[in-house]
Amino acid sequence: MSARTHPTRTRRAGAAGLVLLAVLAAGCTDDDRGGAGGAGGAGADPAAAAAERARAYMQAAVADDWKTACDLMAAPRRAACRGRHPVPESPEPAGPTLGPVLLDRPPTRVPATAAHPAGWAVIVSHTVTWPGEETRTTRTALRMTDEGGKWWVEQRSDVSDAELTRAADPAAAALSREVRG
Numbered sequence: 001m002s003a004r005t006h007p008t009r010t011r012r013a014g015a016a017g018l019v020l021l022a023v024l025a026a027g028c029t030d031d032d033r034g035g036a037g038g039a040g041g042a043g044a045d046p047a048a049a050a051a052e053r054a055r056a057y058m059q060a061a062v063a064d065d066w067k068t069a070c071d072l073m074a075a076p077r078r079a080a081c082r083g084r085h086p087v088p089e090s091p092e093p094a095g096p097t098l099g100p101v102l103l104d105r106p107p108t109r110v111p112a113t114a115a116h117p118a119g120w121a122v123i124v125s126h127t128v129t130w131p132g133e134e135t136r137t138t139r140t141a142l143r144m145t146d147e148g149g150k151w152w153v154e155q156r157s158d159v160s161d162a163e164l165t166r167a168a169d170p171a172a173a174a175l176s177r178e179v180r181g
Contacts, residue, residue: 046151047107047120050144053151054122058140059101062126074145074152099127104139110172116155119145121171123159139164141174 053072060068066085073081104123112118122142129135143155157174167173 046146050120050146050151051103051107051122054107054142054144054153055101055103055124057142057153058124058126062098062101072153074147074154077154094131096131097129099129099135101126105171107144108169108171110143110175113176116143116175117145119143119154120151121169121175123171123174139170141171143175 057069057072060066060072066081070078070081070085101124104125107120107122110119110121120143122144123139124142125137125139127135127137139159141157141159142153144151145154146152155175157177159170159174163170163173
């Protein structure tokens with residue numbers, strides 16, 4: 001009997017084909033640890049991966065989790081970040097209520113400068129409400145660069161109202177100023 005007509009061989013061939021399709025569909029990517037295809041990786045959609053990694057950085061920074069935030073900085077900037085934030089700060093007893101960190105608009109490409117490599121510019125926003133005060137929204141531009149298949153925060157700058165209303169690309173405008181790393 002040929003493989004085409006033998007029921008056991010046909011089922012085995014069909015099962016092997018399904019396994020192969022599942023492996024191909026899953027791809028050879030890492031999971032959310034930031035590998036080539038995971039969140040934060042420089043995989044198939046670099047803008048989305050850079051944006052997610054930027055959001056994770058800002059979420060850590062807003063929460064005063066500087067260990068995580070500094071670990072997401074580009075290698076040349078990491079030591080300076082750790083120097084500015086050497087020990088965890090204890091939260092203020094009557095501290096603010098923080099909103100989620102959100103992607104404010106789609107990422108845009110930014111060219112290299114004398115101080116920073118080219119990458120993706122990502123604007124993230126979050127809200128802060130101090131007791132007895134109005135809620136404020138803060139927008140932060142982050143320059144994300146690919147190194148070793150992962151996206152890293154290379155540069156950070158607050159986005160001004162003028163940049164939001166007048167600049168064609170508010171993220172690029174904010175990142176063109178000299179800022180903190």
